[in-house]
Amino acid sequence: MNIRIGQGYDVHAFGPGDHVMLGGVRVPHDCGVIAHSDGDVVLHALCDAMLGALALGDIGKHFPPSDPRWxxxxxxxxxxxxxxLLAEHRYTLGNVDITVVCERPRIGPHxxxxxxxxxxxxxxxxxxxxxxATTTEKLGFxxxxxxxxAQAVCLLVRE
Known part of the structure; x- marks a missing residue:
């Protein structure tokens, strides 16, 4: 069986706003994130994990922040x-494990x-x-x- 493992990591600073996008969900929060796209760290880490498993670079290569389309x-x-891209390379997703790292907002309800x-x-x-989700016990940024x-790990299986 041909399998591949990929891992991804993404970070965004908080900024003005009233929500953060996480895993495609609009999560109410007392601030937003500073980002070129919607700044969804969950999905960005996931994409980097899949792209890494395929050895196709990172999300910035496919969706450069310098490109106004994004x-x-x-x-x-x-x-x-x-x-x-998974389909084009004849892989299917086995599973994904994503961890959000923050003190707030609360992830569990979403x-x-x-x-x-x-x-x-x-x-x-x-x-x-x-x-x-996990916290850093009030340590670090x-x-x-x-x-x-957010960090993500994925397993790909060759079709």
Missing amino acids: KGADSRLFVRHCKQ AGEMRGLIAADLGVAVDAISVK TGRGEGIA
């Missing part, structure tokens, strides 16, 4: 692009909806998608509430 873009478009949207965009069962991060 200003404010919905990151679910990026996930759908990665799904197409994790199920995130899992559902990601599963739908990738055409897999919800039980192939894990979304969870996430602990100080300066930003949010």
Whole structure:
């Protein structure tokens, strides 16, 4: 069986706003993120994991922040692009494990909806998608509430 593993990581600083996009879900928060697209760290880390497993570079290569087409873009478009690349290279997604790193906002109440949207965009069962969160016990930039991060791991299986 031909399998590949990829990992991804993304960070965005908090800035003005009243929500953050996480896993395609608009999560109410007392600030937004500073980003070229919608700044969805969950989906950006996921895309980097899939692209890394395919050895196709990173999200910035496929959707450069210097390109005005991606200003404010919905990151679910990026996930759908990665799904197409999986198919072109004859891989299917085995599973994904995503961890959001932040003190706030609370992720748990939104994790199920995130899992559902990601599963739908990738055409897999919800039980192939894990979304969870952790804090840094008030240490570092996430602990100080300066930003949010996510890491993702995925398993690809050759069709």
